[in-house]
Amino acid sequence: MKKTALICLIMVAFASAAAAGQAREIMEKVDNRNDGQTVIAHVSLTTFRYMTQNGKTRAMEQARIKRMTFVKKDEGPREKDHKSVSILREPKSEQGIGFLQYDYEEVGKETDQWMYLSALGKVKRIVAGNDNEPKTGSYFGSEFNYEDMEAYNLDDFTYTLLGPETYRDTDCWVIEAVPVLRKAKKSNYSRQILWIDKDRDMILKAVLFNRNGKKTKIIMSGNIETLDGILVPRKIVVDNVESRRRTVLLYETIVLNRPVDDEFLRVRTLTDKGYRERKLQEFKDLK
Amino acid sequence: MVMRGLVCLLICLNVVGVCHDVSAGMYDEEEGAFETVSALNSDHRFWDDVRLTLSHVYAYGTSESGAIANRSSLRYEFDTTFFKRFSLRLDGRSSLYWKxxxxxxxxxxxxxxxxxxxxCYIQAGFDAVSFKAGKQVVVWGETDGDVINxxxxxxxxxxxxxxxxxDARLGQPxxxxxxxxxxxDVFVFVTLDPKVNETPAPGTRYFxxxxxxxxxxxxxDTSDQESxxxxxxxxxxxxxxxxxxxxxxxxxVLVYxxxxxxxxxxxxxxxxxxxARYATGSLLxxxxxxxxxxxxxxxxxxxxRYAGSECLMTDNALGVEYDAGGRYTxxxxxxxxHIVNDQDDLAGVKQDTDGLFIQYRRLFLNDTLTCQYRFYHQFQEGHTIHNGELDYLFSDHIRVIMDxxxxxxxxxxxxxxxxxNDDRISCEIRYYF
Known part of the structure; x- marks a missing residue:
């Protein structure tokens, strides 16, 4: 009896290890999927509180809409360092506010962030936050927080394959990602369940659990198009199931892999509108 | 009456102006959330370069009671590019001070x-250099509490x-x-006709x-040019x-x-x-x-008699900002x-003066409500100012600020x-379009 139990335990352990190995392999494919070295886009963020009645979801308030220009470039030997700039175009009350961010793959190297406050005419450096506490601030007042917008680092999580599932008529792998201790200390989430498109190596849905283990957000990718041979979700929806608020991120226009010089991803782009618009004119054929 | 009329106008404008047509699918359940994205025009429009802000301020004295400010204004900002390398910026305000x-x-x-x-300036921009000519505002310095740099x-x-x-900074040609x-990055400027602080006019409350x-x-005169x-x-x-x-x-300075x-x-x-600025962890x-x-x-x-005394002085500020993970700052x-000159030369002026500035800021209601408390204390004079502010973004177009x-x-x-006795409470309504 004891021997049978031991064999079962060993088999379960091997199966778990194999599932973890397979899950990691799937996630590596997701991580290595070509998503373009540069992104130049006009993005809208629509946020509203909602209620569900008779199976239909209805907005409870006037949606708040922010429109921005977003430029991102991957850098570094593995193209895992990221530089990005976001400039708000709407609403008028926040027009011209800009955000410049440098993310680094190197563990322990803090993110550099600057914010341009157009009303004050001043660029402020923003702190990256403590390693031991999560950053809760929202991204331009939306349901995305800064952690949701950060570059995904594969080594920040351990993965378990939960099995196959059909989601939105697509064959998916369902994987659980649990942050390693280093990440867990500063993450808003205790675990994530991910639905990965088997054929396209793309995360279609993520369910995020807060630090108390309660389901807090669902992030979904949709309107997937192929642009210059690269798969792009044109619409990303984040549903905060706790606050019953939803944000829809929409790539209104987007181009990939256009050359963006390093000079553009500097503080000057935040403050010098003439320079910024001239450079953006070079990408006038946004589609 | 004027205030009430303005509020009604703002509400009417809001009804007309804010009703965005949110694409179908955004309110649907998960399965229906990805219907066709409506075609959106990203072409540049004239109104993208314009921002108009209609505002009304009412301020009331709480110690010496009575209305202090009752004014409406229209701020117009225009910022556009032309001929590829040039841009024009205009920022002005027309105000009406009521009785x-x-x-x-x-x-x-x-x-x-x-x-x-x-x-009001024209800018010519090139890859590594840009020139501006006209009335400009220049912001130097890293700290906010006092005028150092x-x-x-x-x-x-x-x-x-x-x-x-x-709003306080004024442009100069x-x-x-x-x-x-x-x-x-290097910034160089020359001001041929430097302007000075605008001070309260005789007869106004703060004169x-x-x-x-x-x-x-x-x-x-010509020797007063700045560079x-x-x-x-x-x-x-x-x-x-x-x-x-x-x-x-x-x-x-007043000189006899x-x-x-x-x-x-x-x-x-x-x-x-x-x-200098240095960021580490949650501290700046x-x-x-x-x-x-x-x-x-x-x-x-x-x-x-009043006189002006020339001196050599140092002005310094050291600040630290703590960001509690986005919850508050x-x-x-x-x-x-510090005035380096002998005290004897500077009658009525303290050789060392120290101040403390504290600012606490917290966002609520999905970042639409900003609560802020500011405190300034000048040690030698024993002078203290407290300021509390609520800034609520009522919609994408309307902002209400109470102070x-x-x-x-x-x-x-x-x-x-x-x-x-100049304590005051004020309320400002702004409509952006």
């Missing part, structure tokens, strides 16, 4: 109109301390150049000029800037001229400054340090001014003693 407003009270009129052009643009002090810093290089004397403003240079570089988590300039004082007449002079001085350290040579301070001569700054400021003065000899 209860202390600015209109001087002339005892029903409404006093005023137009201000804050910025932010000495280029004069300020609007007609409302004493009650004008937000973002200048030619400037920005040069961008891997060794740092505190000496009684029984006539004051004439000295006109600038300066700033170098700035970013080193990963550390930003460093170094500045030097020949400037005309933004704050005037003849009989009962004084001249208000704005002498030129040399300015050398350094600013800021430093501003400056040396001002031949700077004149208001003193009294042996006959008891707390900023504390210590400022110190309460009160003074605690302990020293009867302090300049601010005469303002001890």
């Amino acid at each position: 209860q407003d202390h600015q209109a009270g001087v002339d005892d009129t029903n409404a006093l109109a005023q137009n201000d052009l804050r910025e 932010d000495v280029i643009s004069p300020r609007d002090e007609r409302e004493f301390v009650f004008t937000n810093l973002e 200048m030619v400037s150049m920005d040069l961008y290089s891997p060794w740092g 505190r000029g000496p009684a029984g004397i006539r004051v004439e403003n000295e006109k600038p 300066g240079i700033k170098w700035k570089k970013i080193f990963h988590q550390f930003d460093l800037s170094v500045m030097a300039a020949r400037l005309r004082q933004n704050t005037g 001229d003849h009989s009962d007449t004084y001249k208000k002079k704005y002498p030129s001085y040399w300015f050398y400054g350094m600013g 350290f800021t430093l501003d340090a400056s040396l001002k040579r031949h700077y004149q301070l208001q003193t009294v001569d042996i006959s008891g 707390l900023n504390a700054e210590l400022t110190h001014r 309460y400021t009160f003074f605690r003065e302990r020293n009867q000899r302090s300049y601010y003693w005469t303002y001890r």
